[in-house]
Amino acid sequence: MSSSLILTVGTLILCHAAYSCLHYRELLRDLEDAGYEGNSGMIPPADVWMEVTVGFIAILGAELTRSGSSLRPVSTRGKILQGKKMTPLAAPAFRSRDFDIYTTRAKVL
Numbered sequence: 001m002s003s004s005l006i007l008t009v010g011t012l013i014l015c016h017a018a019y020s021c022l023h024y025r026e027l028l029r030d031l032e033d034a035g036y037e038g039n040s041g042m043i044p045p046a047d048v049w050m051e052v053t054v055g056f057i058a059i060l061g062a063e064l065t066r067s068g069s070s071l072r073p074v075s076t077r078g079k080i081l082q083g084k085k086m087t088p089l090a091a092p093a094f095r096s097r098d099f100d101i102y103t104t105r106a107k108v109l
Contacts (some may be wrong), residue, residue: 003066010058017051024048
């Protein structure tokens with residue numbers, strides 16, 4: 001299956017879990033209005049937890065497979081990997097030197 005289809009299915013599962021949770025809260029509110037004094041802890045049932053877990057794993061898997069070709073391998077000092085010259089991965093240069101160099105008076109001691 002393509003990653004966009006898995007992403008769509010995962011999103012629909014999460015939306016259904018949200019709807020089920022809202023429906024459960026509405027049922028609890030109706031029971032409280034009817035005079036039921038039970039444990040109304042507002043904790044969603046187990047099927048909502050399972051839907052959230054399955055939806056999250058589906059979306060995570062789809063996003064990881066979709067971004068697989070755009071990730072660059074990390075090299076150190078321009079090392080040659082499989083015959084390809086790679087540019088080194090480095091942090092961008094700071095625009096100001098505020099956090100670049102940290103000096104204290106400890107060197108005087």
